[in-house]
Amino acid sequence: MTRAGESRNPQLRRAAGYYQGLFRAMGSPCELLVDTKNEKLAQKLLRLVAAEAWRVEDKFSRYLPGNIIAKINESDGQAVTVDDETANLLDFSATLYELSERRFDITSGVLRKVWIFDGSDRVPTAESIRQIMDSIGWHRVSWQRPRIRLQPGMQIDLGGIGKEYAVDRAAARISPVTSCPCLINFGGDLVASGDVRQPDGWQVGIESPDSEGSAKKLIALRTGALATSGDARRFLLKDGIRYGHILNPQTGWPIEHAPDSVTVAADTCTQAGMLTTLAMLNGANAEAFLEQQNVQFWCLRQKSESSRSRL
Amino acid sequence: MSKQNSRSIAASLATAACSLLGTSTISPVQAQEEPDWDFNTALLYYGESDNRVQDFSLNVLARRIYVDDRILSLGLTVDALTGATPSGALPFDGPQTFTRPSGKATYTTAPNEIPLDDSFLDTRVALTAGWQQPLARLYSINAGVSASKEYDYVHLGANAGLARDFNKRNTTLSLGVAYSQDSLNPEGGAPVPLSAMLDVGDLSNRMGDQDKDVVDLVLGLTQVVSRDLLFQFNYSLSQSSGYLTDPFKFLSLVDPVTGDPVSHTPAPGERGPSHENRFESRPDERTKHSVYGQAKYYMSGKVLDLSYRYMTDDWEIDSHTLEARYRWPFGDRSYLEPHVRWYTQTAADFYRISLVDGAPPLEFASADYRLGEFDAITLGMKYGWTTRSDNEMSVRLEYYMQDGSAPSDQIIGNQVGRELYPDLDAIIAQFSYRF
Missing domain, CATH: 1.10.3980.10 (ApbE-like superfamily)
Structure with a gap:
């Protein structure tokens, strides 16, 4: 869950109506959005969030020696x-x-x-x-x-847990400091912390599996977390058979017919992330599994997509 | 995972996550998928008093918002117009017969009534399409096209704009241009300006299709002064050229002493007007300048919106518009918004209540009440609420009163005491629903 030599230098900039902090950790682009006009506060929160991400990375990354x-x-x-x-x-x-x-x-x-x-x-x-x-x-x-x-x-x-865990940990670090609306996003796993951002929360786009950068769905997140699993760019193709990157530990072979991407909404990022992983491990039954869990989810597959929201 | 067990997985996971994170103050998730499309629909009724114009209008605006603030918008408007509108002829104490604009029939106005052209019936369909997107970090661009069709009128338009943010996005400068081309094809043809109203069936004073072009230029400045205060200023220039005359409007030709319409006798065996009328004539160029200022002030949920517009053109019409709205929220989901608007304009330099028989010929003349001197007040109230599913609804009711006057130096003889300027009252009712 890390790449050696990533720069540890968070950048803060003013965006339309909020501050955006950017840094890299655990091999992913990480982002903190703070709905405030107070630059000092945004700077402080960014330091806390980045420090927590790097602490979790340093302590639990399997790529680092000595931890x-x-x-x-x-x-x-x-x-x-x-x-x-x-x-x-x-x-x-x-x-x-x-x-x-x-x-x-x-x-x-x-x-x-x-x-x-x-x-x-x-x-x-x-x-x-x-x-x-x-x-x-x-x-x-x-x-x-x-x-x-x-x-x-x-x-x-612990790479399957680490990023989501770090998101929740970072949220716990800043909640005693501020109640202003924040969005913590580590490589697509994210949590809205603090007060609800007015009027409709944070707008989160889910990327479509076949096109980088253009979102297919927009989700308004008021409180709680969203996690996404799936990466259509990671696969093997041999003799016309596509091998997706979700592996079944019981067979050593890829799970068949897993969705390209699964996004789940839950109270914490850890819960959301684990539900996406468990859904992926259910392969063709990912949607059925999530429906039984009575959670909000968005599954994307190359030719079709399915989603269900709790009423 | 077997079905029996899988139901409880989310719950077991919640417990496990709770003990992993050691937190108990977690707020439950609230996430909602944003609809791909956002629809704004409105049904509007506009009704003038005394059975004049009535318009039922249905408006649908669909917007698709993509990430990165790219927006596609598509609009459809359907209007159904009925009723009668003042033709420009003066009332007098006898009945008056007029040839219909089509040249195929006549209609008669009772003594002392303002002559209204009641052949006003039309359906208009208008379509718009627009695209807006950010360009680089501080710019945004937009472009759009529009088209509308009525029985005798076709409009085609295109517009484009560019905006740039400054000053930490607290200042926005914008530039917009629009071009439209309208073509007019009234039944029987548009009459030659200042020609006489002819007997039924005589179309010798009619011309073919007429066109006009309009170019608009808008420069805008939006300034966020503080969290609570926003200013907007616009300057706009509008240049129209081509056929700007209203082919359905005409003027009475009056006696220089009595001020009564000069009578006309139709050719033997023909039906035709009882009095002499001349079709109106307007210049084929018009340049308008207008400046607009708006302030929006936010006071913990309440919004005060004040605006002023000054318009001047080379037809010598100057107008002032003052408008105020106050949004007053109550409860969680509702608001009331009173609205008041005051408008005043001077008359166009070629506005005439009538043409005088024997006077030197004029190049331009119109008795269209919309080009006269008048004041108007609009009083309205809007009630809006948000449904449980976060859709917005509103109802709006407004009353419009227009009060004009004829230039005193143009009033002759018996015209004194007659209703020379057709005043207007109208009701506007609107229901809108956004989902």
Whole structure:
């Protein structure tokens, strides 16, 4: 969830009716919108939000050496004692593993070693996938708070939670400071915090999967969060078969017929993000799954789209 | 995920997220998909007193707002006009018979009544299309086309504009140009200016189709003074050329002593006018300048909107318009908005209540009451409310009173005491719905 060498220099500018702060974290463009005329306040909030994003990134990115994730992944079968925040995230991951009937698995990140979704036809061999499958499965992990022990060769990756978690954390950092309307957006996962922006909240566009930059739907977000999962640009194509980038940890193969993009509205960004991920893991049944959850969602597929709003 | 379990996933997830984030003060999500299209519809009734013009108008404006503030708008207006309108002829104490504009029949006005042309019946359909989008960081551009069609009238128009923001977007300068071309094809043809009204069937004074072009230029400045105060100033220049005459308007030819219309005897066996009338004639150029200033003042939900316009043209019409609106919200979802407008204009230099028999010929003359000197007051009230599904509705009721006078130096003999300027009262009622 990070790229080395990203500049850590937030930029603030005045836009029409609000301040916009921009920075990069977790490999994504991040944005803070503040509905205020007070530049000092906007500057302060931007510093807080960026600092929180980078703190979460530094602590939990699997790409960075020396952090708690690296320590766990390099433990070679030894138990590692973790701090409270890490333990909370591991508890949460364990809950998701159960809720998803083992399809959400933080040990599945190693599949990325063989699956590289660069638009090419380099689909890994069944044999290489089978070998990797031996080091996947949360049920093989011994987790008894606060001690975690992985089997040698296994790794964990909190990338599936980190960005949404960072958004909610950043919102919690600024809420004691101000109640003015803010929108925190880390690479498309976002939360509206503070008072409701008048008159209709924040306008959020959902990108259409086949065209970059031109939104297909506009959503007015008054309170709560929106998260989006899906990236139509990440796939492999071989012998006429399209392999999407959502992998099934139980088989090591891509989930078939997953939507191109799923957006869910929920009270927190973490909830919204997990619902999008679980919907994706349901493949062709993504919409049916979300309907059962009685949440507002917007699914985009190449040829059709479906959405349902709670009445 | 089996169906039995999946129902509870969102709830379990909420609990898990709550303990992960350690927060309890989370406000529930409120998100709403913005409709792709936004429709503004209005039904308007305009009714003049004494069975004069009545207009039912249906207006639909559809807007599609894309991200990045690009806006497509499409408009449709359908008007159904009926009723009668003053022809320009003077009332007098005997009956008057006139040839209809089509030249195919006559109609008669009772003694002392203002002659009205009651063959006024038309349906107008108008279409507009517009596009607006930002250009670079501080600019925005817009362009549009319009077309309308009536029985004897076709309008085609195009417009374009450019705006630039300054001063942290508190100042906006805008420039707009519009061009329109109208063509007029009245039944039987447009009459030759100042020619006599002829007997039924005689179309020897009729001309073919007539055209006019209008070019408008608008320079605008919008200034946000503070969070509560906004000013707008416009200067506009409008240049019309071509056939600017109203082919349905004429003047009475009157006796220089009595002021009564000179009588006319139709040719033997023909029907025709009982008195002499001359079709009006206007210059074929008109240049208007106008300046407009508006202030909007926001006071915790209440809005005071004041505006003033001054217009002057080379027909010597000068006008002043003062307008005030006050939006007074009450409850969560409603507001009342009283409206008052005061208007005054001087007469065009060729405005005549009649033409005098034997006087030197004039190049231009019109008795159209809209070119005379008059004052008008509009009083109105609007009530608006927002429905539970956030659609906006409003009803508006207005009363318009127009009070003009004939130039005293033009009043001759028996004309004294007659109603030489047709005053006008009208009711305007509108229902609008936005969804």
